Amino acid sequence: MNRSACLIFNPVAGQGDPEQELEVIRALLEPEFDLDIYLTTPEVDAGQLSQAAVERGVEAIIASGGDGTLSAAAMAIVGTDIPFGIISRGTANAFAAALRIPNTIDAACQIILQGETRCVDAAYCNGKPMVLLAGIGFEAETVEMADRDAKRRFGIMAYVLAGVQQLRNLQSFEVEIETEDKIVTTTASAITVANAAPPSSILAQGPAGIIYDDGLLDLTIVAPESKAGAIAAAFHLLQTASTSSAVDRDDIGYLRANRFKIKAEPPQKVVLDGEMIGTTPIEVHCVPAGLKIFVPFDQALSPAEKLEGLPNLTIEMKNSDKD
Structure with missing residues (x-):
């Protein structure tokens, strides 16, 4: 049957x-x-x-x-x-x-x-389902610019063209990122929280090897000081993603956690799995092994954290005895 x-x-x-x-x-x-x-x-x-x-x-x-x-x-x-x-x-x-x-x-x-099936992680962002990623700042602005008509005409190139246009309006914002054990504040142009992401999602590629069944989310911070720096950072992310190696630039950082609370000043637009959902603040949490999926499986481990070198960086460790 x-x-x-x-x-x-x-x-x-x-x-x-x-x-x-x-x-x-x-x-x-x-x-x-x-x-x-x-x-x-x-x-x-x-x-x-x-x-x-x-x-x-x-x-x-x-x-x-x-x-x-x-x-x-x-x-x-x-x-x-x-x-x-x-x-x-x-x-x-x-x-x-x-x-x-x-x-x-x-x-x-x-x-x-x-x-053949495997259990992979899922996530929620502000109560909405997330299987891929949430993008804050530059990525959200780019996705919003690439409308349905452009995607029908140009396919994936619609995002590339929108990204080039959005570089003209590149802006930084102050961000506070809270995990279970620390609060990180810095300046950024793009923040990406990924549950799963292919190498082509370059703004998610800080650790260059998103692990989709480890019970953790991967957050990448991109903080270029200029348009030229943004292009260089994007090229570096593309290179490291293609070689499955972690980033090594002061204007890119990353960390892993089960959940994140993110605030930005001024508030920033947010894109969730390719759809605009509003603005910050957001809360994202992982649902470990939440989804059984028909999928080939092969993943390698990669480093868990790099924050050194980010502009205006402060890290406050939270007391584990408190909520």
């Missing part, structure tokens, strides 16, 4: 023909799964469809769309034993890339059909 599965499909994701893509997915999966197929709409999102599927008692949930669709669908499954399948059809496809899931429909379906 075939397993029951809910397929959540976003028809406006990506640049392809959605009807044709859905037919390909059905042809590949229906021999092994009894598929319940639901399309997202402006009124009903992937999270609602996924929650309903959980309540119906399906044996697997599969989502096809961009990172926002995948994030919303995944979080209804956190804490359950329901495996989650990913078929990416978005612009960045960062979640699939972070988990080393192929970005073609055929190969992604083969991962699901193989049936």
Whole structure:
């Protein structure tokens, strides 16, 4: 008997023909799964469809769309034993890339059909689901500038073009970062808190090896003093990510923790898994091993912290006897 599965499909994701893509997915999966197929709409999102599927008692949930669709669908499954399948059809496809899931429909379906699962971390940011990352400052401004029309026309290059434009408006802000055991204050232009992130998400690559099943979140601080410094910092992050080595610049820092509270002055825009959600302050916490997912697995450990050299840096250690 075939397993029951809910397929959540976003028809406006990506640049392809959605009807044709859905037919390909059905042809590949229906021999092994009894598929319940639901399309997202402006009124009903992937999270609602996924929650309903959980309540119906399906044996697997599969989502096809961009990172926002995948994030919303995944979080209804956190804490359950329901495996989650990913078929990416978005612009960045960062979640699939972070988990080393192929970005073609055929190969992604083969991962699901193989049936191998791993438990990976999930997270919440201000009560909202997060499977990838939260970006504060420069990254949020860049994502906001790359609208849907630009992404349809240029694909991933829409983010690159928006980033180049945003460099003209590069601004620093004061930030306070609180973890379980310390409070860090510094000056930054971009803060990224990552649960999972591929090398292409360069502003998350301080430790250059985001570990998605260690029960911790990775925070990267980028604090260039000029536009030229920002370009140099971005190039350094790209280089270290490609070689899986940690950063070595005074204007880039990173640390790991299970939870972060972040305040910025002035308040900064925040992007969560590719979607704008408002402004700081934010609270982010990890849900260790919260999500069972069809995914190949291979991760290496990397250094836990580097803060030295950041501008206007202070670190206050918290008393472990207090809350």
